[in-house]
Amino acid sequence: MSSIPFNKLMFLYIGTLDFESDFHYYKSVLGGKLHWAFDRFGAKVAAFKIGEGPLILIADHLTAPTCMPIYEVKDLDATVMELRNKGWKEENGPIGIPNGPCYTFKDISGNSFGIFENKRPTVAEDSYRDKDNEYQIIK
Template sequence: MNHLFSRLVYIYIGTSNYSADYEFYKNVLGAELLWEFEKFGAKVAGFDLCGLPYLLIADHVQAPSKRLIYEVQSLNAAMAQLQSKGWEVDGAEFEIPDGTCVNFKDRSGNEYAILEMTRPFILEKEWSRNKRKK
């Protein structure tokens, strides 16, 4: 068993038609909307189809594409362990609401990321709090 990756947290999905995909996930598949935000010129929504991993649709990500985002306990330790085996990052570390993340690709070009969740599920909590206020 691999103890480096804790769990698959998100599947990040590119969309070329945000409204149609939003309706598809919500109304056709029956996924629960966890949150939706439009910031910095990007629309992103999180859906719960059947528990983790959550599905994230994003209009700033080219479609079709899927990036699997795995949680790790320590980003630096995971990166060091993987780099010792010839693994390479794809770009610089970046922040997402849940914590620090870094992208990588397998040998065929499939996209993945590892995430240290220092602010676990903050968007889901904020969305829920805002819904209760309304």
């Protein structure tokens, strides 16, 4: 692991109480650019770009208010091993997210974070452009 443990902050994973209302807010009120939106595995998730920095992912399967930073790491297995050697414990993982394997964890105060290896960097965008994808939400 480098002197800085993680690479780029890729996503802010946001819980929503009302997906449709939040979707409208991020798209129409804030003027966010919709990157993709899916209703799959019992969850609605949409990705918006609202400024420089990470994508905002609104998700109806996360309890609101929640804001979980998700960081990319170069080598997930090596990072997890090094962190475990320092006393780190994962909350969940490895779990699959569209971009690749992911672990979630909490800091000492209970704040949630995620780390993942970006093995499929464009998979969500590519799937959203596929007009035959039955899981996409078109708005």
